[in-house]
Amino acid sequence: MAVDDKTNGTHIEQQGNSDGHGQGGATMPSGLGRARLALAISAGKLAGASGRFFRIGGGTSLPGMIARRIDPNVLKSIVGASKAKKIVITGSNGKTTTARMTAAIADASGQRVSQNRTGSNMLQGVTSVAVNFADIFGRLDSDVLLFEIDEGTMPLVLPEIEPDVVVITNIFRDQLDRYGELYSVAKALNKLLESLPASSTIILNGNDPQVANFGQNAQARRLFFGLESKEVGTPVPEQSADIIRCIHCQEDLLYEVAYMSHLGIYRCPNCGYTLPKLDIAATSIQLAPDGEGPTHVTMRIPEGELHFEIPLPGLHNVYNAAAAIGAGLAAGFDMEKVPAAIGNIRPAFGRLEKIQAGDQTIYLAFVKNPTSFNLMLRLIARHPGQKHLLLAASHTIVDGEDFAWLWDVDIEDLAPDILDVVCSGNKPEELAMRLKYAEVPVDKIQLIEDREAALDAALKNAGPGGTLYIMCSYTPTHELRRIMQKRGWVKHFWEE
């Protein structure tokens, strides 16, 4: 696999920061600085091309890494000189699909979009977008620059981008070992939002009690998106919900509806803190009964109402659509194009992707925290019949070192429907134990560390014409997908 930017961007950042052309970045550097910029971009482009040529990976972060080594200001120079609308999408879950939907709306509105669409969302991946799309003089001809940025990387990247629109999808418990604690991530994000100028717009999830409170003292305009429909959701948040106490007075929040984790219609019985009036609100939601088909949505926006279908399952994709519409509104895209744009969206890489493997069917889901894992489990539970599973978890910096969060996943709900399960990745033992304590009989659990052997074993379990469900963390998702790509079942992910 090629160098992946999720490792640790800061290390590269620290090297060779003695750059000559100042902090401004709003204009192109001249003289030596310009030569260095051109060299950085060329080297980055070459690295990306060779990465793809030698099939060592998607080349999604290598160009950025190489270019930053030569010119640490490369991102700031390119982005600063561009007149394009700069949209940043961050948060714990839903970034990639929200970005895809935003791009689709922009595209349908006749805008030329550059984006980091393969989920390479730390410093080097973001820089790669700029390097890949700019000419060697650092000029971009895009109308929209769309950045999906890891929430922990935001403090590093945001000052270099100076965005027009920032979308915060939600804040969930996610890889605590990487970012310390939930609140420190939230605090850092809020501080960044408060530094944005009045000309920018912040799009916030109003159903998230913490995110809805962001930017209280910001100069930027705030728009809130969320769900208002009472046809969906549950009366009480699920076990793994993170924030169920009032952020102002710590009293337990009361929920009228809980949509997923701590997202919902909430009110503090003590101080009255509640969600703001939503600017973009899903007022009617009809989910497909089989967990697969399209969701019918009515969305209220300031200009009126939008009716459309989302071809991707689940409530989380209604959130993604609402967030994308918010970004589109702020960036001035054509709202009449929303139904067509979102109606044609395909699932992002590894987001319950349906893959045909000969006469067998594979559903591939990328899960990274209890919320996304529970979502996928719930979607899969709607598919009829008992299930053949392949689960894979790895301990790497990207996936997180500490796999404790598996114990926050409600595997118990699916356990009775598990016919057999193969555990893979470089930490299959912990997974197998988690399943045992969800009372999945031990004789139904296989441990196969090698990814390809695990896939073959799981497909054998599924049998001719059968269906296999794969859920795994970041690295094994890539690894398994690469095997499937080799077999011609899926395309290279950078071709999407």
Place this chain on the structure above:
Amino acid sequence: MSQLERLEKVDESDKSSAGGILTVSEQEQVQDSGMVLKIGHLYPTLMSVAADRGNLFSIEKRCKWRGIRTEVEQIFVKQTPDFTKYDLILFHGGADREMELASRDIQAKAPSLREAAESGTVFLSVCAGYQLLGHYYKPFQGPELKGVGLLDLYTEGGDKRFMTHMALECEFEPIGKQVLVGYENHSGRTYLGPKAQPLGKVLAGWGNNGKDSYEGAVYKNVFGTYLHGPVLPKNPWFTDLLILRALERRYGKGNVQLAPLDDSTEIAAHDAALKLAMEFKGTMSAIEATPWKR
């Protein structure tokens, strides 16, 4: 649900169990031992940050598989039950904000908690829960948080976080030397007083304060540790020790024998975690110090 309603709910379940719902264990093959273990889960939503609820799963299932019934009561803020009714109390970790709340609330619970500890109730406290069973926690920044002083120890915040896979060597009657594995993630430095014994000697990781090479604390049946992971599932010997001590409190020493279980899955997870801990030996953080490789 408001805390008041929760309180009422707990009270109701109290009454019904007092009425005696002695249903036979659902497990087909497992014979009902006739024993029951009463568990108090302290602040189950407030202090729940690192998936430590896995500890409860471990205790419940290992009892169930032996035909021992468990009754779990959740104890929220503003509730002051008589803690001596529990054989085992779980008190897990939380972020700083939650810890502050718990510190304030737990003062009203402190006298009964102390009584329970003296009466031999088993406590498993983890991370922030562990710190709050001590005298106080002084964060790196901000005001001091008062504990309950059940364990003779105090904690001071440090500027660096200890985050790494960890292993320690413990020795308990009647099982002898055992290795405990898990994942530590804390900035607090804990120092034990004369009345607290360390839980174990550090084989890999930082432990209480990164200096004296000890981790955790024990006083009577009160156990405290920094280990997440969660700690119990992959250390079945430790779970069984807690279950044994808790049952002995109720049924008397010598009257309890735990049937052996097939622990091959747990032991595999234990050994994988131990291997990781030894790989990361001597590093401040498993994250920062890992060279990037594939």
